[in-house]
Amino acid sequence: MERIYLDNNATTIVDPAVRDAMEPFYCHMYGNPNSLHSFGIEVRPYLHQAMEQLYTGINAADEDDIVINSCATEGNNTVILGFYFNLLKDTRKKHIITTQLEHPCIRESCRYLETHGVKVTYLAPDHDGMITAEAVREAITDQTALVSVMWANNETGLILPIKEIAEVCRERGVYLHTDAVQAIGKIKVDVQEVPVDFLTFSAHKFHGPKGVGGLYIRNGVSLPPLLHGGEQMGGRRAGTVDVPGMVAMGKAMELANQHLAFEQTEVRRLRDKLEDALLKIDDVLVVGKRELRTPNTVYVSIRGVEGEALIWDLNQNGIAASTGSACASESLEASPILTAIGADKELAHTGVRLSLSRFTTEQEIDFTIYTISKAVMRLRQLSTSY
Numbered sequence: 126m127e128r129i130y131l132d133n134n135a136t137t138i139v140d141p142a143v144r145d146a147m148e149p150f151y152c153h154m155y156g157n158p159n160s161l162h163s164f165g166i167e168v169r170p171y172l173h174q175a176m177e178q179l180y181t182g183i184n185a186a187d188e189d190d191i192v193i194n195s196c197a198t199e200g201n202n203t204v205i206l207g208f209y210f211n212l213l214k215d216t217r218k219k220h221i222i223t224t225q226l227e228h229p230c231i232r233e234s235c236r237y238l239e240t241h242g243v244k245v246t247y248l249a250p251d252h253d254g255m256i257t258a259e260a261v262r263e264a265i266t267d268q269t270a271l272v273s274v275m276w277a278n279n280e281t282g283l284i285l286p287i288k289e290i291a292e293v294c295r296e297r298g299v300y301l302h303t304d305a306v307q308a309i310g311k312i313k314v315d316v317q318e319v320p321v322d323f324l325t326f327s328a329h330k331f332h333g334p335k336g337v338g339g340l341y342i343r344n345g346v347s348l349p350p351l352l353h354g355g356e357q358m359g360g361r362r363a364g365t366v367d368v369p370g371m372v373a374m375g376k377a378m379e380l381a382n383q384h385l386a387f388e389q390t391e392v393r394r395l396r397d398k399l400e401d402a403l404l405k406i407d408d409v410l411v412v413g414k415r416e417l418r419t420p421n422t423v424y425v426s427i428r429g430v431e432g433e434a435l436i437w438d439l440n441q442n443g444i445a446a447s448t449g450s451a452c453a454s455e456s457l458e459a460s461p462i463l464t465a466i467g468a469d470k471e472l473a474h475t476g477v478r479l480s481l482s483r484f485t486t487e488q489e490i491d492f493t494i495y496t497i498s499k500a501v502m503r504l505r506q507l508s509t510s511y
Protein backbone atom coordinates (compact mmCIF):
# COMPACT_ATOMS: atom_id res chain seq x y z
CA MET A 126 0.00 0.00 0.00
CA GLU A 127 1.10 3.57 -0.64
CA ARG A 128 2.21 5.53 2.44
CA ILE A 129 -0.68 6.81 4.56
CA TYR A 130 -0.68 10.47 5.63
CA LEU A 131 -2.58 11.19 8.87
CA ASP A 132 -0.78 14.38 9.96
CA ASN A 133 -2.90 16.92 8.09
CA ASN A 134 -2.94 19.35 11.01
CA ALA A 135 0.83 19.73 10.42
CA THR A 136 0.47 20.37 6.70
CA THR A 137 -1.58 19.08 3.78
CA ILE A 138 -1.07 17.90 0.21
CA VAL A 139 -1.59 20.62 -2.41
CA ASP A 140 -4.86 19.89 -4.20
CA PRO A 141 -4.10 19.06 -7.88
CA ALA A 142 -6.53 21.80 -8.99
CA VAL A 143 -4.58 24.28 -6.84
CA ARG A 144 -1.31 23.13 -8.37
CA ASP A 145 -2.74 23.61 -11.86
CA ALA A 146 -3.97 27.12 -10.96
CA MET A 147 -0.54 28.29 -9.80
CA GLU A 148 1.57 26.67 -12.52
CA PRO A 149 1.28 29.42 -15.22
CA PHE A 150 2.73 31.99 -12.79
CA TYR A 151 5.97 30.01 -12.60
CA CYS A 152 6.19 29.90 -16.40
CA HIS A 153 4.89 32.42 -18.92
CA MET A 154 3.03 34.76 -16.51
CA TYR A 155 5.87 35.69 -14.19
CA GLY A 156 5.50 39.52 -14.10
CA ASN A 157 5.67 41.59 -10.94
CA PRO A 158 2.09 42.85 -10.37
CA ASN A 159 3.49 46.27 -9.39
CA SER A 160 5.14 46.65 -12.82
CA LEU A 161 3.37 49.02 -15.22
CA HIS A 162 4.19 47.00 -18.37
CA SER A 163 2.18 44.12 -19.84
CA PHE A 164 4.01 41.43 -17.82
CA GLY A 165 2.87 43.02 -14.57
CA ILE A 166 -0.56 44.17 -15.71
CA GLU A 167 -1.56 40.73 -17.05
CA VAL A 168 -1.30 39.01 -13.63
CA ARG A 169 -3.42 41.56 -11.74
CA PRO A 170 -6.85 40.11 -12.67
CA TYR A 171 -5.77 36.77 -11.17
CA LEU A 172 -4.82 38.49 -7.91
CA HIS A 173 -8.18 40.25 -7.82
CA GLN A 174 -9.87 36.87 -8.36
CA ALA A 175 -7.81 35.35 -5.53
CA MET A 176 -8.76 38.18 -3.20
CA GLU A 177 -12.44 37.65 -4.11
CA GLN A 178 -12.09 33.96 -3.25
CA LEU A 179 -10.49 34.80 0.10
CA TYR A 180 -13.10 37.44 0.99
CA THR A 181 -15.89 35.04 0.09
CA GLY A 182 -14.19 32.21 1.96
CA ILE A 183 -14.40 33.98 5.33
CA ASN A 184 -17.38 36.21 4.39
CA ALA A 185 -15.33 39.38 4.87
CA ALA A 186 -16.99 42.69 4.03
CA ASP A 187 -15.62 44.67 1.05
CA GLU A 188 -14.38 47.41 3.38
CA ASP A 189 -12.36 44.95 5.48
CA ASP A 190 -8.73 44.09 4.70
CA ILE A 191 -7.02 40.79 3.94
CA VAL A 192 -3.23 41.08 3.91
CA ILE A 193 -1.32 38.36 2.06
CA ASN A 194 1.79 37.24 3.93
CA SER A 195 4.04 34.20 4.23
CA CYS A 196 2.19 32.18 6.88
CA ALA A 197 0.15 32.28 10.10
CA THR A 198 3.31 32.73 12.15
CA GLU A 199 3.90 36.03 10.35
CA GLY A 200 0.25 37.02 10.67
CA ASN A 201 0.16 36.22 14.38
CA ASN A 202 3.37 38.16 15.00
CA THR A 203 2.00 41.08 12.99
CA VAL A 204 -1.03 41.28 15.29
CA ILE A 205 0.73 40.73 18.62
CA LEU A 206 3.79 42.93 17.94
CA GLY A 207 1.81 45.47 15.91
CA PHE A 208 -0.57 45.86 18.82
CA TYR A 209 2.34 46.71 21.06
CA PHE A 210 3.72 49.42 18.80
CA ASN A 211 0.27 50.72 17.95
CA LEU A 212 -1.37 50.80 21.31
CA LEU A 213 0.30 49.22 24.28
CA LYS A 214 3.60 51.11 24.13
CA ASP A 215 2.20 54.56 24.82
CA THR A 216 -0.98 53.91 26.73
CA ARG A 217 -1.86 52.46 30.12
CA LYS A 218 -3.66 49.55 28.43
CA LYS A 219 -0.79 47.08 28.68
CA HIS A 220 -2.60 43.76 29.18
CA ILE A 221 -3.11 40.94 26.67
CA ILE A 222 -5.15 37.80 27.33
CA THR A 223 -4.30 34.61 25.48
CA THR A 224 -4.38 30.90 26.33
CA GLN A 225 -2.02 28.02 27.15
CA LEU A 226 -3.41 26.20 24.10
CA GLU A 227 -2.00 28.59 21.52
CA HIS A 228 0.60 27.75 18.92
CA PRO A 229 4.18 28.72 19.94
CA CYS A 230 4.13 31.70 17.54
CA ILE A 231 1.45 33.32 19.75
CA ARG A 232 3.03 32.24 23.05
CA GLU A 233 6.55 33.35 22.07
CA SER A 234 5.47 36.71 20.63
CA CYS A 235 3.53 37.34 23.86
CA ARG A 236 6.53 36.31 25.92
CA TYR A 237 8.63 38.78 23.91
CA LEU A 238 6.16 41.57 24.74
CA GLU A 239 6.43 40.66 28.43
CA THR A 240 10.11 41.65 28.16
CA HIS A 241 8.84 45.07 27.09
CA GLY A 242 6.56 45.58 30.07
CA VAL A 243 3.34 44.10 28.72
CA LYS A 244 1.28 41.96 31.14
CA VAL A 245 0.02 38.74 29.55
CA THR A 246 -2.55 36.34 31.00
CA TYR A 247 -2.29 32.76 29.66
CA LEU A 248 -5.66 31.18 30.39
CA ALA A 249 -5.47 27.46 31.26
CA PRO A 250 -7.89 25.04 29.58
CA ASP A 251 -10.50 23.41 31.82
CA HIS A 252 -10.81 19.66 32.37
CA ASP A 253 -12.50 19.33 29.00
CA GLY A 254 -9.54 21.03 27.32
CA MET A 255 -11.71 24.08 26.67
CA ILE A 256 -11.36 27.86 27.20
CA THR A 257 -14.75 29.37 28.06
CA ALA A 258 -16.06 32.84 27.30
CA GLU A 259 -16.68 33.21 31.04
CA ALA A 260 -12.99 32.63 31.75
CA VAL A 261 -12.13 35.37 29.24
CA ARG A 262 -14.70 37.73 30.78
CA GLU A 263 -13.25 37.18 34.26
CA ALA A 264 -9.69 37.85 33.03
CA ILE A 265 -10.51 41.18 31.30
CA THR A 266 -9.48 44.27 33.28
CA ASP A 267 -9.61 48.00 32.46
CA GLN A 268 -6.05 47.60 31.17
CA THR A 269 -6.82 44.82 28.71
CA ALA A 270 -6.21 45.83 25.10
CA LEU A 271 -6.30 42.54 23.21
CA VAL A 272 -7.62 38.97 23.54
CA SER A 273 -6.05 36.31 21.31
CA VAL A 274 -7.75 32.88 21.27
CA MET A 275 -7.40 30.24 18.58
CA TRP A 276 -10.55 29.12 16.73
CA ALA A 277 -9.58 25.43 16.87
CA ASN A 278 -6.72 23.66 18.64
CA ASN A 279 -4.06 22.03 16.45
CA GLU A 280 -3.45 19.05 18.75
CA THR A 281 -6.95 18.05 19.88
CA GLY A 282 -9.12 19.64 17.22
CA LEU A 283 -11.21 21.21 20.00
CA ILE A 284 -13.24 24.15 18.67
CA LEU A 285 -13.22 27.12 21.03
CA PRO A 286 -16.32 29.30 21.59
CA ILE A 287 -15.07 32.22 19.50
CA LYS A 288 -18.55 33.66 18.86
CA GLU A 289 -19.26 33.94 22.60
CA ILE A 290 -15.73 35.26 23.25
CA ALA A 291 -16.25 37.89 20.53
CA GLU A 292 -19.46 39.01 22.23
CA VAL A 293 -17.63 39.39 25.55
CA CYS A 294 -14.83 41.38 23.89
CA ARG A 295 -17.32 43.66 22.08
CA GLU A 296 -19.18 44.24 25.36
CA ARG A 297 -15.93 45.16 27.16
CA GLY A 298 -14.39 47.21 24.34
CA VAL A 299 -11.44 44.85 23.85
CA TYR A 300 -9.99 43.84 20.47
CA LEU A 301 -10.14 40.12 19.56
CA HIS A 302 -7.68 38.15 17.42
CA THR A 303 -8.23 34.53 16.50
CA ASP A 304 -5.74 32.14 14.97
CA ALA A 305 -8.03 30.28 12.55
CA VAL A 306 -5.33 28.04 11.06
CA GLN A 307 -7.01 24.80 12.19
CA ALA A 308 -10.55 26.02 11.46
CA ILE A 309 -10.38 27.13 7.83
CA GLY A 310 -11.31 24.25 5.54
CA LYS A 311 -12.68 22.16 8.41
CA ILE A 312 -15.52 24.21 9.85
CA LYS A 313 -17.40 27.33 8.72
CA VAL A 314 -15.46 30.56 9.40
CA ASP A 315 -17.61 33.69 8.98
CA VAL A 316 -16.23 37.00 10.26
CA GLN A 317 -19.61 38.73 9.95
CA GLU A 318 -21.36 36.06 12.02
CA VAL A 319 -18.39 35.98 14.46
CA PRO A 320 -17.14 39.59 14.79
CA VAL A 321 -13.40 39.10 15.34
CA ASP A 322 -11.11 42.07 14.66
CA PHE A 323 -8.14 40.04 13.39
CA LEU A 324 -7.95 36.50 11.95
CA THR A 325 -4.95 34.55 10.66
CA PHE A 326 -4.62 31.55 8.35
CA SER A 327 -2.06 29.54 6.35
CA ALA A 328 -2.71 28.04 2.91
CA HIS A 329 -0.78 24.82 3.57
CA LYS A 330 -3.39 23.77 6.15
CA PHE A 331 -6.20 23.61 3.58
CA HIS A 332 -4.50 22.04 0.57
CA GLY A 333 -2.65 25.12 -0.63
CA PRO A 334 1.14 25.54 -0.80
CA LYS A 335 3.48 26.33 2.10
CA GLY A 336 4.82 29.88 2.32
CA VAL A 337 1.63 31.87 1.86
CA GLY A 338 -0.96 32.95 4.41
CA GLY A 339 -3.45 35.67 5.19
CA LEU A 340 -4.27 38.19 7.90
CA TYR A 341 -7.83 39.53 8.08
CA ILE A 342 -8.20 43.02 9.60
CA ARG A 343 -11.67 44.39 10.26
CA ASN A 344 -12.49 47.76 8.74
CA GLY A 345 -11.62 50.66 11.04
CA VAL A 346 -9.01 48.71 13.01
CA SER A 347 -5.50 50.08 12.58
CA LEU A 348 -2.41 47.88 12.79
CA PRO A 349 1.14 48.87 11.79
CA PRO A 350 2.94 46.55 9.32
CA LEU A 351 5.53 44.08 10.53
CA LEU A 352 7.42 44.47 7.25
CA HIS A 353 8.07 48.02 6.02
CA GLY A 354 9.11 49.02 2.52
CA GLY A 355 7.14 49.00 -0.74
CA GLU A 356 3.50 49.92 -1.17
CA GLN A 357 2.31 46.32 -1.64
CA MET A 358 -0.92 45.41 0.22
CA GLY A 359 -1.58 49.13 0.62
CA GLY A 360 1.47 49.44 2.86
CA ARG A 361 0.19 46.79 5.28
CA ARG A 362 2.86 44.28 4.19
CA ALA A 363 5.84 45.29 2.07
CA GLY A 364 7.45 42.85 -0.33
CA THR A 365 6.74 41.61 -3.83
CA VAL A 366 3.54 39.60 -3.78
CA ASP A 367 3.89 35.84 -4.15
CA VAL A 368 1.64 35.68 -7.20
CA PRO A 369 1.46 31.88 -7.62
CA GLY A 370 1.04 31.50 -3.87
CA MET A 371 -1.78 34.03 -3.69
CA VAL A 372 -3.57 32.52 -6.68
CA ALA A 373 -3.14 29.09 -5.11
CA MET A 374 -4.46 30.19 -1.71
CA GLY A 375 -7.53 31.74 -3.32
CA LYS A 376 -8.27 28.50 -5.21
CA ALA A 377 -7.59 26.42 -2.08
CA MET A 378 -9.96 28.58 -0.04
CA GLU A 379 -12.68 28.19 -2.69
CA LEU A 380 -12.25 24.40 -2.76
CA ALA A 381 -12.06 24.22 1.05
CA ASN A 382 -15.45 25.87 1.39
CA GLN A 383 -16.94 23.71 -1.37
CA HIS A 384 -15.83 20.65 0.64
CA LEU A 385 -17.06 21.73 4.11
CA ALA A 386 -20.07 19.42 3.84
CA PHE A 387 -17.74 16.56 2.81
CA GLU A 388 -15.56 17.30 5.84
CA GLN A 389 -18.59 17.18 8.11
CA THR A 390 -19.87 13.91 6.64
CA GLU A 391 -17.28 11.62 5.04
CA VAL A 392 -14.13 12.85 6.78
CA ARG A 393 -15.96 12.88 10.12
CA ARG A 394 -17.29 9.34 9.44
CA LEU A 395 -13.77 8.01 8.82
CA ARG A 396 -12.39 9.87 11.86
CA ASP A 397 -15.19 8.44 14.02
CA LYS A 398 -14.51 4.93 12.65
CA LEU A 399 -10.86 5.28 13.69
CA GLU A 400 -11.81 6.80 17.06
CA ASP A 401 -14.37 4.08 17.81
CA ALA A 402 -11.72 1.43 17.14
CA LEU A 403 -9.23 3.21 19.41
CA LEU A 404 -11.82 3.41 22.20
CA LYS A 405 -12.15 -0.38 22.07
CA ILE A 406 -8.55 -0.64 23.35
CA ASP A 407 -8.30 -0.82 27.18
CA ASP A 408 -6.96 2.20 29.10
CA VAL A 409 -7.33 4.75 26.32
CA LEU A 410 -8.20 8.45 26.66
CA VAL A 411 -9.47 10.58 23.76
CA VAL A 412 -9.30 14.32 24.50
CA GLY A 413 -12.50 16.30 24.03
CA LYS A 414 -16.01 15.38 23.00
CA ARG A 415 -16.00 14.56 19.29
CA GLU A 416 -18.92 16.89 18.55
CA LEU A 417 -16.81 19.76 19.93
CA ARG A 418 -13.86 18.95 17.66
CA THR A 419 -12.96 19.61 14.05
CA PRO A 420 -14.18 16.62 11.99
CA ASN A 421 -10.70 15.37 11.03
CA THR A 422 -8.82 15.15 14.34
CA VAL A 423 -8.49 12.67 17.19
CA TYR A 424 -5.90 13.07 19.96
CA VAL A 425 -5.53 9.83 21.86
CA SER A 426 -3.52 8.70 24.88
CA ILE A 427 -2.86 4.97 25.26
CA ARG A 428 -1.62 3.99 28.70
CA GLY A 429 1.64 2.05 28.65
CA VAL A 430 2.51 3.24 25.12
CA GLU A 431 4.92 6.17 24.74
CA GLY A 432 3.67 8.53 22.02
CA GLU A 433 7.05 8.60 20.28
CA ALA A 434 7.24 4.78 20.25
CA LEU A 435 3.82 4.46 18.64
CA ILE A 436 4.64 7.13 16.04
CA TRP A 437 7.86 5.27 15.19
CA ASP A 438 5.95 1.98 14.87
CA LEU A 439 3.35 3.58 12.59
CA ASN A 440 6.07 5.16 10.47
CA GLN A 441 7.72 1.75 10.05
CA ASN A 442 4.41 0.63 8.56
CA GLY A 443 4.17 3.65 6.25
CA ILE A 444 1.71 5.64 8.38
CA ALA A 445 2.48 9.29 9.22
CA ALA A 446 1.06 10.74 12.45
CA SER A 447 2.47 12.90 15.26
CA THR A 448 2.64 13.19 19.03
CA GLY A 449 1.29 16.74 18.79
CA SER A 450 2.16 19.84 16.83
CA ALA A 451 5.05 19.37 14.43
CA CYS A 452 6.92 22.33 15.89
CA ALA A 453 6.95 20.62 19.29
CA SER A 454 7.71 17.15 17.91
CA GLU A 455 11.30 17.20 19.20
CA SER A 456 10.07 18.04 22.70
CA LEU A 457 9.81 15.10 25.10
CA GLU A 458 7.83 17.26 27.53
CA ALA A 459 4.42 16.05 28.69
CA SER A 460 1.63 17.43 26.53
CA PRO A 461 0.43 20.71 28.13
CA ILE A 462 -3.11 19.94 27.03
CA LEU A 463 -3.11 16.50 28.65
CA THR A 464 -1.56 17.95 31.78
CA ALA A 465 -4.16 20.73 31.85
CA ILE A 466 -7.08 18.30 31.58
CA GLY A 467 -5.70 16.38 34.54
CA ALA A 468 -4.14 13.37 32.79
CA ASP A 469 -1.58 11.79 35.10
CA LYS A 470 2.14 12.21 34.29
CA GLU A 471 2.47 8.83 32.62
CA LEU A 472 -0.58 9.33 30.43
CA ALA A 473 0.53 12.87 29.53
CA HIS A 474 3.51 11.37 27.66
CA THR A 475 1.44 9.03 25.53
CA GLY A 476 -0.47 11.50 23.34
CA VAL A 477 -0.77 10.77 19.60
CA ARG A 478 -2.47 13.08 17.10
CA LEU A 479 -4.17 11.58 14.06
CA SER A 480 -5.54 14.12 11.56
CA LEU A 481 -7.32 13.13 8.35
CA SER A 482 -8.17 15.09 5.21
CA ARG A 483 -10.59 14.90 2.31
CA PHE A 484 -8.02 12.68 0.55
CA THR A 485 -8.03 10.02 3.32
CA THR A 486 -9.61 6.72 2.23
CA GLU A 487 -11.54 4.01 4.11
CA GLN A 488 -8.85 1.47 3.21
CA GLU A 489 -6.20 3.70 4.81
CA ILE A 490 -8.24 3.99 8.02
CA ASP A 491 -8.82 0.22 8.12
CA PHE A 492 -5.08 -0.45 7.77
CA THR A 493 -4.30 2.21 10.42
CA ILE A 494 -6.71 0.56 12.88
CA TYR A 495 -5.10 -2.82 12.25
CA THR A 496 -1.56 -1.38 12.63
CA ILE A 497 -2.28 0.56 15.83
CA SER A 498 -3.92 -2.47 17.47
CA LYS A 499 -0.84 -4.60 16.65
CA ALA A 500 1.58 -1.87 17.79
CA VAL A 501 -0.19 -1.36 21.13
CA MET A 502 -0.02 -5.08 21.91
CA ARG A 503 3.68 -5.19 21.03
CA LEU A 504 4.62 -2.01 22.91
CA ARG A 505 2.63 -2.92 26.05
CA GLN A 506 4.43 -6.26 26.20
CA LEU A 507 7.73 -4.31 26.22
CA SER A 508 6.43 -1.76 28.75
CA THR A 509 7.69 -1.93 32.33
CA SER A 510 4.83 0.23 33.56
CA TYR A 511 1.88 -1.59 32.03
Ligand SMILES: Cc1ncc(COP(=O)(O)O)c(CN[C@@H](CS)C(=O)O)c1O
Nearest residue numbers: 135196197198228279306327450451452
Ligand atom coordinates in the same frame (compact mmCIF):
# COMPACT_ATOMS: atom_id res chain seq x y z
C1 LIG B 1 -3.00 26.82 15.35
C2 LIG B 1 -1.77 27.08 14.56
N1 LIG B 1 -1.31 28.36 14.45
C3 LIG B 1 -0.19 28.63 13.75
C4 LIG B 1 0.52 27.62 13.13
C5 LIG B 1 1.76 28.01 12.34
O1 LIG B 1 1.50 27.87 10.98
P1 LIG B 1 2.68 28.24 9.94
O2 LIG B 1 2.07 28.10 8.57
O3 LIG B 1 3.78 27.24 10.21
O4 LIG B 1 3.10 29.66 10.25
C6 LIG B 1 0.08 26.30 13.22
C7 LIG B 1 0.88 25.19 12.60
N2 LIG B 1 0.79 24.00 13.36
C8 LIG B 1 1.41 22.82 12.83
C9 LIG B 1 2.91 23.01 12.65
S1 LIG B 1 3.66 23.46 14.14
C10 LIG B 1 1.09 21.60 13.72
O5 LIG B 1 1.70 20.54 13.52
O6 LIG B 1 0.18 21.75 14.56
C11 LIG B 1 -1.08 26.02 13.93
O7 LIG B 1 -1.55 24.76 14.04
